[in-house]
Amino acid sequence: MPTVAGSPLLTALSQVPDFRQPRGRRHSLVAVLALAVAAVLCGARSLTAISQWGREHSDGLLASLGFTHFPGPCVATLHRIFSRLDVKLLEQILTAWLASWLGGRGGLALDAKSLRGSAHDQAPPVQLLAAFAQAMGITLGEQAVSGQDQVAAAVALLQGRDLHGWVVTGDAGLTSRALAQTVIDQGGDYVLTVKANQAVLYDDIATLFSESRVVAETITHRRQVNLHGRRIEQRTVEASTALVGYSDLPGLQQVMRIQRRVTDKGTGLITEQSTYGVTSLTPDKAQAKQLGAYIRGHWGIENRLHWVRDVD
Numbered sequence: 001m002p003t004v005a006g007s008p009l010l011t012a013l014s015q016v017p018d019f020r021q022p023r024g025r026r027h028s029l030v031a032v033l034a035l036a037v038a039a040v041l042c043g044a045r046s047l048t049a050i051s052q053w054g055r056e057h058s059d060g061l062l063a064s065l066g067f068t069h070f071p072g073p074c075v076a077t078l079h080r081i082f083s084r085l086d087v088k089l090l091e092q093i094l095t096a097w098l099a100s101w102l103g104g105r106g107g108l109a110l111d112a113k114s115l116r117g118s119a120h121d122q123a124p125p126v127q128l129l130a131a132f133a134q135a136m137g138i139t140l141g142e143q144a145v146s147g148q149d150q151v152a153a154a155v156a157l158l159q160g161r162d163l164h165g166w167v168v169t170g171d172a173g174l175t176s177r178a179l180a181q182t183v184i185d186q187g188g189d190y191v192l193t194v195k196a197n198q199a200v201l202y203d204d205i206a207t208l209f210s211e212s213r214v215v216a217e218t219i220t221h222r223r224q225v226n227l228h229g230r231r232i233e234q235r236t237v238e239a240s241t242a243l244v245g246y247s248d249l250p251g252l253q254q255v256m257r258i259q260r261r262v263t264d265k266g267t268g269l270i271t272e273q274s275t276y277g278v279t280s281l282t283p284d285k286a287q288a289k290q291l292g293a294y295i296r297g298h299w300g301i302e303n304r305l306h307w308v309r310d311v312d
Contacts, residue, residue: 010034010066012097016090020081027073031066032081033090035073038065047078095140105165107134108188109298110157110174112150129153134169134297150174155182163188167281169298172197175278181250184280190251191294194276201247205276208242209257215242220287234261237292241283251280256291 010030018029039053054062054072062072073081112129127145132138143157150173158168158179164187170179172195183190194202212219221238236259243255256277263270279291286294 007097007100009037009097012093013037015093016086019084019086026069027077028066028068029081031062031068032073032078034065035062035067036078036082047075047082051075051078091141098138098140099162102133102136105133105135106167107191107294107297108132108140108163108166108168109134109300110154110168110170111298112145112153129157131157132300134294134300137300151176151179154179158182158186158188161186167191167286167294169294171298175201177248177250180252180280184251189280189285191279191281191291191298192277193295194255194278201249201278202276204243204247205255205257205278208240208255209238209276212238212240215240218242220283220289222288222292224292230265232263232265234263235259235292236261237288237295239279239283239288239291247278249278252278253282254279254286254291256288256295258292258295 013033014030016029016033018025020029035054036050039050042053044050044053051072051074059067059070062070109132110129111132112127114127127148128142129145129150130139131141133140141157141161143153145153154170154174155178159182163183166188168179168183168188168190170190170192172193175192175194175198180190180192194205196202208215219238219240219242221236223234223236226233226235238257238259239254240256241254244253247255256279258275258277260273260275261270262272277291277295279286279294281291
């Protein structure tokens with residue numbers, strides 16, 4: 001496994017400026033943040049639990065987190081600190097720290113989710129769009145969605161980020177010129193789904209694959225068969241370069257068709273479904289097999305992030 005250059009977490013946390021006056025300050029901010037990280041990793045889900053976790057552990061452990069006074073902070077102290085903390089800056093620092101430890105990078109799934117229990121009175125629920133590293137299972141950033149405009153949220157989230165080595169994946173609601181151009185400008189690539197809401201592009205891709213023999217030399221394909229209980233799933237991914245130069249989507253290099261055929265062994269019932277996609281990856285970087293992996297990997301955000309938030 002190749003080594004990666006990354007700094008200790010305490011070094012990253014020390015970059016968060018302390019907004020408190022020196023007079024009367026008992027615990028350093030980096031120690032308080034380190035305590036919160038350790039407690040949350042051990043299952044704490046409230047300020048009370050974080051404070052209790054610190055007070056239940058030894059002075060030696062707290063010293064290793066940066067504390068010089070014991071016991072650790074009370075709930076009131078934690079509330080005063082976290083209510084005034086610059087959350088956006090903390091997120092940027094932690095994102096940069098995580099990125100420094102990511103070696104291979106890979107798929108970066110974008111998807112929005114309404115936060116459970118965030119709706120109140122006449123206010124709609126809070127919707128956050130997350131950037132989720134497929135291989136690592138880590139959220140690298142979030143952006144609030146304003147007025148259901150997920151594309152604008154995605155562009156805001158990605159602007160200014162180094163996307164070299166990342167392949168941004170998303171559903172059809174994010175497929176747009178604005179997002180594609182942002183990904184390309186930041187040095188990344190994209191694999192995006194196309195549905196009927198992009199009527200012209202959708203029809204062009206559907207027509208191409210309905211007459212695939214005409215452009216057979218431009219196509220790579222991959223077929224995979226899996227058994228899930230009583231269901232046999234056959235999944236076929238085809239990718240073609242035939243629309244390069246015909247579409248105005250920035251960076252477009254290949255279009256895709258994903259066909260899913262499921263047979264119920266008990267009843268013999270067969271269901272079929274076709275979806276389409278686009279990518280800025282050239283065939284020498286990713287053919288049908290690799291593109292199919294990015295598409296399947298994208299939906300890991302549902303059960304590795306969204307589901308956890310719903311039940312936690």
